[in-house]
Amino acid sequence: MTAYHIFTPDDALRFADRHSELFGDHSKLSAVEFGDGNLNLVFRVSNDKGTSLIVKQALPYARCVGESWPLSTDRARIEAEVLQQHGRFCPQHTVEVLHFEPALSAILMEDLKQYQILRSELVKGKTFAHLASQMATYLAQTLFYSSDFVLSGSVKKAAVARFINPELCLITEDLFFTDPYCNHERNTIHALILPRARQLWQDEKLQAEVAALKADFLSKPQALLHGDVHSGSIFINADNCKVIDAEFGFYGPIGFDVGSLLGNLLLNYVACPGLFAPAQAEQQQAYLLAQIRELWQQFASQFSQLMACETQDSALQNSRYQQHFLQQVLADSLGYAGCELIRRTVGLAHVADLEKITDATKRAEAELRAIELGRALIMQRAQLPQMDAVLTLVQQFAL
Numbered sequence: 001m002t003a004y005h006i007f008t009p010d011d012a013l014r015f016a017d018r019h020s021e022l023f024g025d026h027s028k029l030s031a032v033e034f035g036d037g038n039l040n041l042v043f044r045v046s047n048d049k050g051t052s053l054i055v056k057q058a059l060p061y062a063r064c065v066g067e068s069w070p071l072s073t074d075r076a077r078i079e080a081e082v083l084q085q086h087g088r089f090c091p092q093h094t095v096e097v098l099h100f101e102p103a104l105s106a107i108l109m110e111d112l113k114q115y116q117i118l119r120s121e122l123v124k125g126k127t128f129a130h131l132a133s134q135m136a137t138y139l140a141q142t143l144f145y146s147s148d149f150v151l152s153g154s155v156k157k158a159a160v161a162r163f164i165n166p167e168l169c170l171i172t173e174d175l176f177f178t179d180p181y182c183n184h185e186r187n188t189i190h191a192l193i194l195p196r197a198r199q200l201w202q203d204e205k206l207q208a209e210v211a212a213l214k215a216d217f218l219s220k221p222q223a224l225l226h227g228d229v230h231s232g233s234i235f236i237n238a239d240n241c242k243v244i245d246a247e248f249g250f251y252g253p254i255g256f257d258v259g260s261l262l263g264n265l266l267l268n269y270v271a272c273p274g275l276f277a278p279a280q281a282e283q284q285q286a287y288l289l290a291q292i293r294e295l296w297q298q299f300a301s302q303f304s305q306l307m308a309c310e311t312q313d314s315a316l317q318n319s320r321y322q323q324h325f326l327q328q329v330l331a332d333s334l335g336y337a338g339c340e341l342i343r344r345t346v347g348l349a350h351v352a353d354l355e356k357i358t359d360a361t362k363r364a365e366a367e368l369r370a371i372e373l374g375r376a377l378i379m380q381r382a383q384l385p386q387m388d389a390v391l392t393l394v395q396q397f398a399l
């Protein structure tokens with residue numbers, strides 16, 4: 001068995017060649033590292049006929065910080081296995097894993113070069129009519145089929161154990177729920193919004209609600225989450241979208257995945273007036289509101305249908321319970337969306353939607369909208385019974 005070593009492009013090339021028939025004989029292969037994420041190496045291995053594959057390798061530390069932030073390479077196993085599970089439940093919207101080698105913490109997967117990263121497209125003002133419906137299907141299928149509605153007690157508990165992901169969960173626990181609410185050295189806060197950030201550190205009412213959301217994140221193993229469904233984890237083109245990068249996966253609250261996506265659409269929403277001229281900003285915000293409405297409607301309808309028709313546990317077949325369950329998922333999703341809005345504004349990991357706003361005043365205005373909308377979603381999540389009420393709230397933060 002090959003011992004772990006950090007891949008060079010040549011290593012990635014040999015790894016891809018060893019584990020795929022796709023390149024065929026006599027192919028002239030080349031490889032390049034082009035990862036731009038926070039944690040890992042990503043190589044594209046191509047032959048001279050235009051066929052290509054992706055090799056992703058976990059480093060023993062976080063790429064964005066370096067060796068001073070050690071990180072278990074077991075995250076590659078989690079990523080490969082979550083993608084494989086989700087690929088069984090929703091193959092059309094999950095990147096295909098072709099091979100995983102535990103000793104090297106390396107994954108061979110399909111190259112989504114016919115797709116673009118959703119965040120980059122939204123920042124350019126591109127829109128996709130199918131985004132909400134396809135992501136609703138991805139979320140409903142992956143979350144329902146890994147939940148207690150389907151799995152027996154023993155199978156579910158074994159799955160929870162298999163996907164214990166302490167180090168990556170700790171990153172989320174810190175970055176989402178702790179750092180933004182105190183003066184933490186990991187935070188990056190632009191000077192113009194520092195006074196507002198300081199208020200977050202004193203906001204005990206908000207902190208109490210964030211504590212409740214964190215407690216649920218720690219102790220509500222409802223389904224096998226992707227764990228980081230932000231718009232940099234979604235590849236999209238004119239026909240389809242596919243999800244990548246599931247290394248934060250674990251058994252957690254369903255609302256965390258739904259809320260992460262909602263939060264990222266809302267980050268783009270509050271950024272629009274800083275990114276675009278007024279007419280385009282208005283158009284893009286209308287598009288985002290319609291997508292958010294459709295995302296929830298389709299998710300709720302598909303998840304309800306699955307609960308009604310495919311629930312295995314007879315006690316959980318109760319339709320009142322199922323309605324209550326979905327209502328709680330909505331409240332959780334709004335809370336986690338709010339946390340995403342705040343942590344991407346005053347925490348460690350920022351997003352291009354806001355960072356690409358070149359005018360510092362407009363960027364600060366957008367960041368303040370993100371904080372206020374995030375706070376409102378967290379505080380009011382239990383009093384927003386339907387998506388229409390949520391959208392009315394969101395519209396108050398258009399400008």
Ligand SMILES: Nc1ncnc2c1ncn2[C@@H]1O[C@H](COP(=O)(O)OP(=O)(O)O)[C@@H](O)[C@H]1O
Binds near residue numbers: 233
């Ligand atoms: N299957 C893929 N096909 C094409 N490009 C990919 C694929 N997976 C990752 N990438 C590229 O690598 C980048 C980083 O990948 P990602 O999985 O987000 O890494 P990290 O775990 O470090 O965040 C993506 O933004 C994308 O450009």
Ligand SMILES: CSC[C@H]1O[C@H](OP(=O)(O)O)[C@H](O)[C@@H]1O
Binds near residue numbers: 245349
């Ligand atoms: C130090 S990890 C910060 C941040 O990065 C992750 O996203 P990605 O790997 O896709 O860039 C995740 O959202 C973490 O919270």
